[in-house]
Amino acid sequence: MAILNDQPAHGNNVSKNEAKDGFMAPPINSYGHSFRDYDVESERKKSVEEFYRLQHINPTYDFVSRGIWKYMTLDKAEMGIWECCEMLNEVVDDSDPDLDEPQIQHLLQSAEAIRKDYPDQDWLHLTALIHDLGKILLLPRFGSLPQWAVVGDTFPLGCAFDESNIHHKCRTGTGTISATGGGGFAGGGGGRVSINVFSRHDNTNFFIHGGISLGCSDNAGAAGTYYDAVPRSLTICNYNFSTQTDTLLLEFPKVPLWTNVYVQNQAKALFPLYWSRVQVGGLIRLTFGAVLSFGLAHYGSSEFELMAEELLMSDSVVKASRTIRPLSKNFRYRIYGALRMSVKIHLMLNSKMYIDANGDPIVATSLLEASNLVVLKESSVIHSNANLGVHGQGYLNLSGAGNMIEAQHLVLSLFYSINVAKKNGSTLPSPALFIIRFHSFYPLHREGGYTHLMNEEDVENLKWLKVFNISLPNFDGDGEPCEINGDSLNDVECVFE
Numbered sequence: 374m375a376i377l378n379d380q381p382a383h384g385n386n387v388s389k390n391e392a393k394d395g396f397m398a399p400p401i402n403s404y405g406h407s408f409r410d411y412d413v414e415s416e417r418k419k420s421v422e423e424f425y426r427l428q429h430i431n432p433t434y435d436f437v438s439r440g441i442w443k444y445m446t447l448d449k450a451e452m453g454i455w456e457c458c459e460m461l462n463e464v465v466d467d468s469d470p471d472l473d474e475p476q477i478q479h480l481l482q483s484a485e486a487i488r489k490d491y492p493d494q495d496w497l498h499l500t501a502l503i504h505d506l507g508k509i510l511l512l513p514r515f516g517s518l519p520q521w522a523v524v525g526d527t528f529p530l531g532c533a534f535d536e537s538n539i540h541h542k543c544r545t546g547t548g549t550i551s552a553t554g555g556g557g558f559a560g561g562g563g564g565r566v567s568i569n570v571f572s573r574h575d576n577t578n579f580f581i582h583g584g585i586s587l588g589c590s591d592n593a594g595a596a597g598t599y600y601d602a603v604p605r606s607l608t609i610c611n612y613n614f615s616t617q618t619d620t621l622l623l624e625f626p627k628v629p630l631w632t633n634v635y636v637q638n639q640a641k642a643l644f645p646l647y648w649s650r651v652q653v654g655g656l657i658r659l660t661f662g663a664v665l666s667f668g669l670a671h672y673g674s675s676e677f678e679l680m681a682e683e684l685l686m687s688d689s690v691v692k693a694s695r696t697i698r699p700l701s702k703n704f705r706y707r708i709y710g711a712l713r714m715s716v717k718i719h720l721m722l723n724s725k726m727y728i729d730a731n732g733d734p735i736v737a738t739s740l741l742e743a744s745n746l747v748v749l750k751e752s753s754v755i756h757s758n759a760n761l762g763v764h765g766q767g768y769l770n771l772s773g774a775g776n777m778i779e780a781q782h783l784v785l786s787l788f789y790s791i792n793v794a795k796k797n798g799s800t801l802p803s804p805a806l807f808i809i810r811f812h813s814f815y816p817l818h819r820e821g822g823y824t825h826l827m828n829e830e831d832v833e834n835l836k837w838l839k840v841f842n843i844s845l846p847n848f849d850g851d852g853e854p855c856e857i858n859g860d861s862l863n864d865v866e867c868v869f870e
Contacts, residue, residue: 415470417469417470417473418470420467421467421468421469421470424467424468424520424521424524424525425468425525425526425539427519427520427521428468428521428525428526429534431519431521431522432521432522432530433530433578433580434530434580435553435578435580435582435612436522437530438585439585439612440518440522442585444510449514449515450514450515454502454503454506457503457506457509458477458480458502458503458506459477460509460512461475461476461477461479461480461505461506461508461509462475462477463475463512464476464508464509464511464512466479466505466508466520466524466525467520467524467525468520468524468525468526469524476505476508479505480501480502480503480504480505480506481502483501483502483504483505484498484499484501484502486501487500487501488501505524507523508523508524510522510523511523511524525539526538526539552564552565552566552580552581552597553580553581553582553583553584553597564581564597564598565581565597565598565600566579566581566597566598566599566600567599567600567602568599568600568601568602568603569602569603570603579599580597580612581596581597581598581599581610582594582596582597582610582611582612582614583595583596583597583611583614583616583618584614585614591615591616591617592615592616592617592618593611593614593615593616594611594614594616594618595611595616595618595619595620595641596609596610596611596616596620596638596639596640596641596642597609597610597611597620598620598622604632604633605629605630605631605632605654606631606632606633606634606635607631607633607634607635608634608635608637609622609634609635609636609637609640609642609663610635610636610637610638610640611638611639611640611641612638612639613638613639613661613662614639615639616639616640616641617641618641619641619642619643619645619666620640620641620642620643621643621645622642622643622644623644623646623649624649624650625650625651625652625653627652630652630653630654631653631654632653632654632655632656633653633655633656633657633658634651634653634656634657634658634681635658635660636658636659636660636663636664636665636689637658637659637660637661637663638660638661638662638663639661639662639663640663640664641663641664641666642663642664642665642666643666643667644666644667644668644677645669646667646668646669646675647668647669647674647675647676648675648676648677649667649668649677649678650677650678650679650680651677651678651679651680651681652678652679652680652681653680653681653682654681654682655681655682655683656681656682656683656684656685657679657681657683657684657685657716658683658684658685658686658687659685659686659687659689659690659691659724660685660686660687660688660689661687661688661689662688662689663688663689663690664689664690664691664692665689665690665691665692666691666692667692667710667712668710669710674710674711674736674737675710675711676710676711676712676713676737677710677711677712677713678713678714678715679712679713679714679715679716680714680715680716681716682716682717682718683716683717683718683719683720684714684716684718684719684720685718685720686720686721686722686724686726686753687722687723687724688722688723688724689724689725690724690725690726690727691712691724691725691726691727692725692726692727710728710729710730710736711728711730711736711737711738711739711759712726712728712739712740712741713739713740714740714741714742714743715742716742716743716744717743717744717745717746718743718745718746719741719743719746719747719748720746720748720750721748721749721750721753721755722750722751722753723750723751723752723753724753724754725753725754725756726754726755726756727754727756727757728756728757728758728759728761728780729757729758729759730757730758730759736759736760738759738760738761738762739757739759739760739761739762740761740762740764741755741761741762741763741764742763742764742765743763743764743765743767744765744766744767745765745766745767745768746765746767746768746770747763747765747767747768747769747770747788748768748770749770749771749773749776749777749778750773750776751773751774751775751776752773752774752775752776753773753775753776753777754775754776754777754778754779755777755778755779756777756778756779756780757779757780757781757783758780758781759780759781759782760780760781760782760784761778761780761781761782761783761784762783762784762785762786763778763783763784763785763786764784764785764786764787764788765787765788766787766788766789767788767789767790768788768789768790768791768792769785769788769790769791769792770792771791771792771793772792772793
C-alpha cells in the first residue's frame, strides 16, 4: 500500500500558544477510570482480556513472517493520508480499554495531545496522527484480518513474554520448533524434524516448510518432514507455500510399520526409485494440494506398491514422475510405471490418480484393490493408458459430477455393488459397463439368451471379458451383484479414450 501525503496541511496557522492551550486532555476516560488501566473493573475489561488471550495464542512466528512478505509488496491501494484516516471510521479497537468509538477519534486525540505537549515537534504531531493507520487491515478491502493480528500491545516473537507485556501469562518459551528454508529471493529446503517423546503436555508448533521466495513466488522451496516416533507417524507439509520442488523420500521401514503418513498443504513428495513400496499400518492422507509421486521418468516398467488401511485424497494428486507433459485437455501429469495398491477404504475428493505406461507394451497391469469401499466425489479421476484392474468386495461409488475411471483396458471385478450415475456425468469405459451388465444377467448370458441383442461393440467387449477371464462375485441364484443408477442399463453413457 502506498500512502501519498498530498492533503493540505492542518494547523499551520496555529500559534504556539494556541497549540499549547488548544487541547486539554481529560484526567479520566469515558468510563470514569484512569487511562490504560487494564486491571480495573469496567465495561470493557472482559472484552479486552479476551482479545489479549487470543493475541497471545494465535500470532505464531510463521503467521507473522507470511504476513510481512504478503503486505510489504505495497500493491493493495493508493490513497491520501486523510482518505486513509477516514477509513478508520469503520474500525473499533477491541484492545482499547478507554474507547469504544471509531479509531479516527483516537488518531485526532493522540495528535492533538502530542501537539499540546510538544508544539515545536511537527514531525511528532504527524507521527501521532498516522501511527495507527495500519488498522485498515481489519477492513474487507485489505483482507479482513482478525483483531488479534493487527491491534493491541506489541511484543517480540521468538522469546518469552516480559512482565511489562499487557496481560502477560506465564510463558517461558516460544512454543515453536522451526527447521525452515528461511526467506529471501529463493526458497530453500524444508527441514527434517524427529521427535521421540512418550508424553507431551504442550501445544508446540512445528515449522518445517521450505521457506519463502520473493524471486520465484510459485516455487518457495521443498516441503519439510516431521516424524513423531511414539505414534510412528510422518507428516510432510509446506504450510500452503506453493512449490515445484519435491521432497525426496526413500524406503519405508517394514518392521515396525509406520502408523500414518500425511502429505498436506502444497507439499510434493517423491520416491525417485525404480521400485518402491509404501506400507503403513493405518492411514495415508493427501490433502490441500498435496502431490505424491513415484517412479522414474520415461521408465514405464517402474513399479510402486502402496499398502494401508485407508487412502484418503482431498484436492491432491498421486502420480509417478516429475515429468509434466499434456496428456489431454483434462490432465496435466503423465505418470510412468505400474501401481499396486491394497487398502480397505479408498476415498477421493476432487483428486486425481494418473498411471502411464509410457508406451511400453509389456508394462505390468496396475491393480487397485479396496476391500470395503471405493468412493470418488467432486470430479475425481483415476486414469491409466495401460491395463488397469480395480477390485473390491464392497461398494464402488461414482455418482458425483465428473467422476471417472478410465484405462486402455479396464477390469472391474468382485464388487458387491457398483453405482454409476449418468445424470451427474460420472463415467466408466464401455467395456467396464459391458462386464457389469454381463455379471448382472449372467444366467441369461450363459444360455445365450442375449446373443441376438448384442451389437458390434458388445461383441468386441465380450472378447476382453474372455481375455481377462473375469471371475464372478458370489451371489445367490436370482440375486444381482451389481447395480447402475440410470434410466436403464443401456442409458449409462461413458467416456472411453
